[in-house]
Every structure is written in structure tokens, then in C-alpha cells.
Amino acid sequence: MYGKYWKRRYSFKYLIASLLLCISLILFWLLNNSVSKKDLQIQIQSQRQSQRQQLNEKLELGNVFTESVEHKIENKEISLYESIFEKIIENQPKVHIGSKSDITPVTGLTRDSLEKSIRYPDVFLKEVKRSVKLLVDYLNHNVDIEKVLEMNDDPEPGAVFLGGTENDSTWMSLISVSIFRKIGGTIPIEVMIPTRKEYLADKAICEKYLKSLNAHCVVVEDKLQLKTTGRILNNYSKIKRELAIISSRFSKMIVMTPDVMILKPIKETLFDFELFQKHGLITWSDLESRTTHPSFYDIINCKISDSVHSLKGFRLPKEAWQKGSTEDALHDFDGTLPYKSTCNDILMIDKSIHFKSVLLSLFYSYYLDGVFESLLSINGKASTETLIAAAQTLRLPYYQTNIEKQVTGSLYEGEFHTVGELYFDPNTDIISHDRYLEKMQNKAGYEINAHNYNVWLDESSSRKSALFLKVVERLTPVELFGKGVNLKPNGDRVNLFGKSVHFQKNFEVNLWKSINDYTCNYEFECDYLEKSFNSQPAELKAFCEHTMKPHMTWLSNF
Structure with a gap:
């Protein structure tokens, strides 16, 4: 009996012990598992942090790499311009023709009359021809237009004004840009400043007022960063148009002197017309x-046809062409430049077509005195x-308007009293020309x-x-x-531009509001205000109170 009892008791104790052992094992496992999860979480967290760090490092390396590429591109661009400018300087024609007093006044526009005005020595013509050919060959073999445009150009078109402290050009550009926006012009604008010194003189204009008009100053000296810049910039006034086109980020642009204002909105659509797309240069x-x-055509190996393609x-x-x-x-003969001389105040250009033209133009302008003039x-x-x-010279297409400035x-x-010159829309120009012939x-x-033709044009506005x-x-x-x-001295006030169908009603009021x-x-x-008022605020205040204010009052009642 007791044996059975102890056997049962022992079995019960064994059961309890087994249960306790199982519970202990379960608790031990749970504890271990919990620690493992923590360790795992810590490990995962650590891995994630490591991955983030690696990603950040990659991103930073990516940024450095990008900057490095941009820097290389910039250096490549500078290297290209450096080599071109060096070639222009190196390729200077080794002849000179003396003073303008050696030129006989032109008495007619025929070949014979133009030839008689000045007789060039053969040695002069041969040397200039050699120099031009060398540069043209260099441009054709060493300038890759696509690579140039990839470097820094903006595919959207823009407007470029020629600024600088000379002739208060940055101040004038500010007024013109202001009118550009008031008239409704929407394309971006750049104002070209020759040197850092001139930029600093008009820093407020650039960084505050032009910027607010979606216009930006470009310092040509900083943009090009050339060893030859010093020599080039010493002749800046002769080549500012070419340097502006080279320095601009735009591929397609209107280039204007700072005294030019738009009369109608200039938008991207102006660059979409077939006329510009086909020629890439409008003057x-x-x-x-x-x-x-006539000797110029011999120098550039341009054969003049015996057919007359225009009448004055x-x-x-x-x-309708006929033998001349x-x-x-x-300059009524086919193969020559247009009969009318070219204005220098405005042009439209597509660098993808005419970048080499710009570089060759820089060469002609740089050696104008005594050679190409x-x-x-x-x-x-x-x-x-x-x-x-x-x-x-490069046999590239261009279009010059039939309608001359007015x-x-x-x-x-x-x-x-002449106060301005009007320039007309080139797209209307070609349409009117074709319609007249028809x-x-x-x-x-x-x-x-x-x-x-001019009589016919004036019959209808x-x-x-x-346009300008x-x-x-x-x-x-x-x-x-x-x-x-x-x-006027007698106190009379005069509306500068009078009444014209070409001006918006409030054009002059808007102009004076900007100036005021x-x-x-x-x-x-x-720079302009400092020079004009000797840095004396009292003088400026007096001018505004006693001169500008009465004129603005008069205009408001005009």
C-alpha cells in the first residue's frame, strides 16, 4: 500500500519537476529570443545607418563628380576661346594702308567708281587674303559648333543689351529693360558688362533692379577668363557685340544697344518664324x-554674278533678274552684300548657324583700323x-530687311526735331515685299x-x-x-516722340515713369547718378523736386 503511495507521490513530483523544467526552458528560450531580437534590431539599425552613410558619400561623390565635370567643361570652353583669340592675334595681317585722307570721295556706286576711290597695293591684298584664308580654315577645322553650344547655351531665346559704364550704358539698359517688360516682352534678358570694375560701379542696378525684371548682368571679363582678355578688352568698344554674343548663354537672341526700346511685345514666337529659322541672322x-x-570680294573668293538681282x-x-x-x-549684282548698308543697333542671331560668323566678325572688327575699314x-x-x-565670307545665309529704318x-x-529711329518687324517686311511683287x-x-515700293508701303500702316x-x-x-x-528755354515742354501710329498711347508716360x-x-x-550729382543727395533731391516733378505733372495731363 505504502509502495503504491510512494510510487504515486514520486510520479506526481516527477510531473511537477518536469513542468518546472519545461517552464524554465521556455522562459530561457524567450529571454534568449528577446535578446536576439534586440541584437538583430541593433544590427539592422547599424546596417541602415551604414547604408545611409554610404548613400550620402555616394551623393557627395556624385556632387563632386558633377562639379568636376562642369569645371572641366568650363575649362574646355575657356581653352577653346583662348585658342581662337590667340589665333586671331597671331593671324594679324602684316600690312597697313595708312590714313583715311588717302581715300578719294565716292562719286558713284558702280564697280568702277568704288575701285577708283582707293587703289590697294597688290602686296596688301595678297597679305589680307592670306590672313583671312588661314583664319577661315582654322574655324572650319577646329570649331565644333555642337560642342560649343553644349557647353553653356540655353535653348530658350533671349534678349541681350550691351551695358557698361561707357556712355552710361548700364543705366540706359535699365531703362530699356524696364520698358521691355512694360510693353509685354516675356523672354529672359542679359545685360553685358565689360569688366568686374564696371559691374561693381552699377552693382545695385544688376543685383536688385535688373534681377527683379528677370534680367541678369553678365561680366564678360569673368565669363571668358582668358589670358588674352586684357588685350581683347583693351579693344572692347570695337568688338563688344561679338563678345556679347560669345558670352551669352542664349543660343538664339536679339542683340541691342542700350538705347533701343521695343514698341511691341517680344516673345519666343518671334524666333519661330520661317524667316529666322531659315537664315539664322537678321539685320x-x-x-x-x-x-x-570690290577688292573685298576678291579677298574672300566670292564670285560676283553678271546678273542684277535688285534695283537700288x-x-x-x-x-526678273537680268544681265547687268x-x-x-x-551691290545690285547677285553675289554681293545688300545694296543698303547695315544697321548696328539691332540684330537677331542663331549661334548654332552663325557662331563661326561671330568669330570671323571679331577678327574683322579687331583689325578694322588700317586693314578692313x-x-x-x-x-x-x-x-x-x-x-x-x-x-x-563663310557663305552662310542671312536676311537684311527691305524696309530701311525711319x-x-x-x-x-x-x-x-529727330528724336529716334524706327526699325520694322522683319516678318512683316518679307510678307509685304512678296505681296507687293504679287x-x-x-x-x-x-x-x-x-x-x-516705299510709296506703296506708306499707303497702309x-x-x-x-518693332523697335x-x-x-x-x-x-x-x-x-x-x-x-x-x-525749352522759354518754359515750353515738349513731348519727345510726338503722336505716331507706331507708339502706344502711354509710351512716353511709361518711359518717363521709369526714368523718374x-x-x-x-x-x-x-555710376550715372554718382557722376551726375557728385554723390550729393541734396543735389539729387533738388533735381527731383524742381525739375522731374513738374515734368511728370505735365505729362499726366498731356
Whole structure:
């Protein structure tokens, strides 16, 4: 009996012990498992931190790599320009033709008349021809346009103004950019400043006021960073247009002097027309006839046709071309530059087509004095002709307007006072030209020529559309009032631009509001205001109170 009892008791104790052992094992396992999870979490956390660190390092390395690539691209760009500029300097023609007094005044526009105005020695012509050929060959073999455009150019079109302290060009650009926006121009804008010193003199204009108008200053000296920059910049006034185009980030652009203002909104669509897409360079005709010397065409190996393709500049359809005579103007012949000389105040250009033209133009401009000046224009207009001459040299397409610029101004006491020049829309120009030919070329008894074309244009304002205005007087208020341009000695005030179908009703009011704002309402330092008021705030305040304010009141009631 007791044996059975102890056997049962022992079995019960064994069961309890087994249960306790199991519980202990379970607790031990759970404890170990918990620690493992913690360790695992710590390990995972550590791995994640390590991965983040590696990712950050990769990102940082990526940034460094990107900057390194950009730096290399920039160095490559500088290297390209350096080599080109060195080649231009190295390739200087080793001849010089003396003073302008050696030139006989031009008495006619025929080949014979132009040739007689100046006789070049053979050694001069051979050396200039050699120099031009060497540079053209260099450009054709060493300048990869696609690579140049990949370096720094913006695919969207823009406007470029030629700024700087010379002639208060940055101040003038500020006024023109302000009007650009008020008229409704939407494309981005760059204002080119020659040197860092000039930028600092007008720092407030660049960093505050132009920036607020979606316009940015570009310091040419900083942009190019060339060893040859010093020598190049010493001649900046001769080559500022070319350096502006080279330095701009835009591939397609309108380049304007700072005294040019738009009269209608300039938008991206202006660059979409077939005329610009086809030619890549648009220039505007001046009032004077061209006097490029016949020897220039020999220098660039350009064969002049015996067919006349225009009549005093009015382009004829190809079926109307006829064989010319010795009595015809040289620049009415096919193969020559346009009959009218070229304006230098505005141009439209696509660098993807005409980058080499710009570089060759820089060469022509750099060696204008004593070499290319009389070749490009016997009458002294050579500085306006270098770009179109370069395009002609390279056999690249360009378009020059049929409609020449037109003077505008106002009447005072019966006298007309010129205050500006109008430049017309090139797209309207080609449409009107073609429409005129379509209507008039088969009209019995009617003679197609430049004079009759201008008469036809004036019969309807829709046949020519003014797009730009170049002001003759600089828009510097102290000088405008001091010279009596808009305030006569007897106290009479004059509307600068008079009444014209080409101007918006409030154009002059908006112009003076901009001038008044930047002169009187915004307090900032710039080169023009410092010079004009001797850094004396009291003088500026007096000018604003006694000169500007009465004029603004008069304008508001005009």
C-alpha cells in the first residue's frame, strides 16, 4: 500500500519537476529570443545607418563628380576661346594702308567708281587674303559648333543689351529693360558688362533692379577668363557685340544697344518664324547705300554674278533678274552684300548657324583700323558691316530687311526735331515685299523699284510694323533737361516722340515713369547718378523736386 503511495507521490513530483523544467526552458528560450531580437534590431539599425552613410558619400561623390565635370567643361570652353583669340592675334595681317585722307570721295556706286576711290597695293591684298584664308580654315577645322553650344547655351531665346559704364550704358539698359517688360516682352534678358570694375560701379542696378525684371548682368571679363582678355578688352568698344554674343548663354537672341526700346511685345514666337529659322541672322537696312570695295570680294573668293538681282536694293524675283551693265550699282549684282548698308543697333542671331560668323566678325572688327575699314565701307560705316561680311565670307545665309529704318520725332514751332529711329518687324517686311511683287509685277505701265515700293508701303500702316525704337538722345535725365530736349528755354515742354501710329498711347508716360522711378523714387548708388550729382543727395533731391516733378505733372495731363 505504502509502495503504491510512494510510487504515486514520486510520479506526481516527477510531473511537477518536469513542468518546472519545461517552464524554465521556455522562459530561457524567450529571454534568449528577446535578446536576439534586440541584437538583430541593433544590427539592422547599424546596417541602415551604414547604408545611409554610404548613400550620402555616394551623393557627395556624385556632387563632386558633377562639379568636376562642369569645371572641366568650363575649362574646355575657356581653352577653346583662348585658342581662337590667340589665333586671331597671331593671324594679324602684316600690312597697313595708312590714313583715311588717302581715300578719294565716292562719286558713284558702280564697280568702277568704288575701285577708283582707293587703289590697294597688290602686296596688301595678297597679305589680307592670306590672313583671312588661314583664319577661315582654322574655324572650319577646329570649331565644333555642337560642342560649343553644349557647353553653356540655353535653348530658350533671349534678349541681350550691351551695358557698361561707357556712355552710361548700364543705366540706359535699365531703362530699356524696364520698358521691355512694360510693353509685354516675356523672354529672359542679359545685360553685358565689360569688366568686374564696371559691374561693381552699377552693382545695385544688376543685383536688385535688373534681377527683379528677370534680367541678369553678365561680366564678360569673368565669363571668358582668358589670358588674352586684357588685350581683347583693351579693344572692347570695337568688338563688344561679338563678345556679347560669345558670352551669352542664349543660343538664339536679339542683340541691342542700350538705347533701343521695343514698341511691341517680344516673345519666343518671334524666333519661330520661317524667316529666322531659315537664315539664322537678321539685320536691318540703314539709310545709306553700301560702299564696300570690290577688292573685298576678291579677298574672300566670292564670285560676283553678271546678273542684277535688285534695283537700288529692292530685291527682284529670280525670274526678273537680268544681265547687268557697267552702269549698274555693284551691290545690285547677285553675289554681293545688300545694296543698303547695315544697321548696328539691332540684330537677331542663331549661334548654332552663325557662331563661326561671330568669330570671323571679331577678327574683322579687331583689325578694322588700317586693314578692313575701307574694304568694308569706303564711307566709314565699316563697324556695322563686319558680321554680315563674315557671313558672306563663310557663305552662310542671312536676311537684311527691305524696309530701311525711319526717323521719328516731334514738331516744335514748325520745326521737326529727330528724336529716334524706327526699325520694322522683319516678318512683316518679307510678307509685304512678296505681296507687293504679287500685285504689281504684272501691272501694265507700272515700274517696280525701291521708290515705288516705299510709296506703296506708306499707303497702309499694316504694310510695315514698327518693332523697335532707337532713341537719338540718351535717356539720361540731367542731360535731357540740360540740353533743352524736352524743356525749352522759354518754359515750353515738349513731348519727345510726338503722336505716331507706331507708339502706344502711354509710351512716353511709361518711359518717363521709369526714368523718374530710378532717378528719384528708388534710393540706390550707380555710376550715372554718382557722376551726375557728385554723390550729393541734396543735389539729387533738388533735381527731383524742381525739375522731374513738374515734368511728370505735365505729362499726366498731356
